[in-house]
Amino acid sequence: MSSLTHFDAQGQAHMVDVAAKASTHRVAVATGRIEMLPATLALIESGTAKKGDVLGIARVAGIMAAKRTSDLIPLCHPLALTRVAIEFGTRAAPGPAPAHVVCTATVETVGQTGVEMEALTAVQVALLTIYDMCKAVDRGMTMTGVHLVEKHGGKSGSYVAN
Numbered sequence: 001m002s003s004l005t006h007f008d009a010q011g012q013a014h015m016v017d018v019a020a021k022a023s024t025h026r027v028a029v030a031t032g033r034i035e036m037l038p039a040t041l042a043l044i045e046s047g048t049a050k051k052g053d054v055l056g057i058a059r060v061a062g063i064m065a066a067k068r069t070s071d072l073i074p075l076c077h078p079l080a081l082t083r084v085a086i087e088f089g090t091r092a093a094p095g096p097a098p099a100h101v102v103c104t105a106t107v108e109t110v111g112q113t114g115v116e117m118e119a120l121t122a123v124q125v126a127l128l129t130i131y132d133m134c135k136a137v138d139r140g141m142t143m144t145g146v147h148l149v150e151k152h153g154g155k156s157g158s159y160v161a162n
Contacts, residue, residue, distance in 0.1 A: 006075050015075050018112040026111060026153030030119035031104045032146030034127045040138040041092055041099040044130070051133045055088045058103070058133070062086040062126030066107050066118040076117050083108040084118070086126055103127055104149070116151050 005016045044054045051057070063084045070078040089102040105122035107115040127143045134141065150160045 013075065015077065016113070018077065021112040021155065023111050024153045025108070026114050026151070027106065027108045028114060028116040028119040028151040029104065029106045029149040030116070030123045030147065031102060031149050032123045032127055032143060033100045033102045034130050034141050034143045035098045035100045036134065036141045037138050038092055038099040040134050040141065041090060041101070043137065044101065044134065045090060045092075049133060050136065054130055054133045055101070058088070058126040058129040059086040061129040062103065062105055062122040065125030066105065066115075066122040069118045069121045072121060073117055077113050079109050079111055079113070079115065079118065081107060081109050081115065081118065084122060086122060101127075101130060103130075114151055114154055116148055120146065120148060 006013055008014050043049045047053055063086060065072075066084045067081060070076040083106070085106045087104045089104075090100070091097060091102070092099050103123050103126045105119045105126070107119040107122060109115050123146055124143075127146070131141050131143065148159070148161060150158070152158045
């Protein structure tokens, strides 16, 4: 395993110098889900939630979060993103899995550093937005399984989760 890149030889945190890295097309895909009561999912799917179009607002929140990742994560580089796509899928109970919404974020850039943090941040904020918009009817919602699905580009090449 390589050393942590956000620390210098003295152990001090620093922003990684990417000046010598080649600009390449970079893509990252992240996903996660929010579990909820079946009635909460029904509200979301019907579009009758008191605060409006839950998934539409969550999509915009995820896109905005990807664009602002460097403002939230201290050592992230500000990036010129070329694409942010947020997709949702739902699964209603009954069955072994609880009712839930799955969020998948795909983020792209042409640059010197990857967009994994932007994709992960987009998913987290989209899920938090769903929670915020539905908490009046379901405070027991649980966000789970947020992870990087794949990334492509750069010196380290591709990664695809098992």
